[in-house]
Amino acid sequence: MKWVKNEFEKLRRSEEGFSLTELLIVLAIIGILVMIAVPLYQNVTTRAKTTEAKTQLSFLHTLQKTYRLEHDTYSDDFASLGFEQESLITEGGRARYEIEITQAGPNSYTATATSIIDFDNDGQLNQWQVTEDGTIEQTVPD
Template sequence: MVKKNLQKKKQHLWLKGYSLTEILIVLCIIGILIYLVLPNQTQAVVQARAIEAKTALNSLYSYEKNYFFTHAKYSSSLEDIGYETELTIDKGGQAVYRIEIIEASINSFKARAQSIQDFDGDGNYNTWEIDHQRNLKEIVKD
């Protein structure tokens, strides 16, 4: 009878659980699944960030057109047209693209939005340009 009581107590002391090997196998499977999904997420991030560049360049286009209608020429200065750039992430802001007017004349202008961050680590920095005819195109894909 004493033996039966000891056996019952021993059975209650053992808790059911998973072995270390089983836990490691599950973690490896989860890691592989994350590795397979991560490249697809990178492309989604690049597309979302490109919206920032397109929006900024379309806004700059409007400012340049307003300046053109007032002064009969385009300006090469962001300050002259009244365009205020957002602080970039390297200066404590939220913007990922640096906006600049690369050329301006009486009849035309061209502006550029260049990423200051390499989204996918391939060494290419996403770059967009817009001109006086509102032709918005991606120059460098990331």
């Protein structure tokens, strides 16, 4: 009987594992890392999505410059510029921004790219703007 008790004690001492405290500490560390990483990841994805707006506005600016060289005025018509708005994701397409020429005249124009999706669910839609000097700037952050 003493032999069984000694064997049981050996087995009990040789078992290796983690205590509840150690597991809780590891879970707390993982939780902290997740809390740090998720906001950083969301910012990266939002910046990647805004690249679409900047690219489209830059292309539109190039078309406007070319049009002005030929016609001595800026155009408010996409067809005359040769610009085609890609289908929005709400219509089965891939575009997240709706492009619009808000003002055009002989010496200036303004075009905007307005997001159709609220990236961070704060009730504001991201908006970018380009003018005749080619400056692309964010007018409404999201």
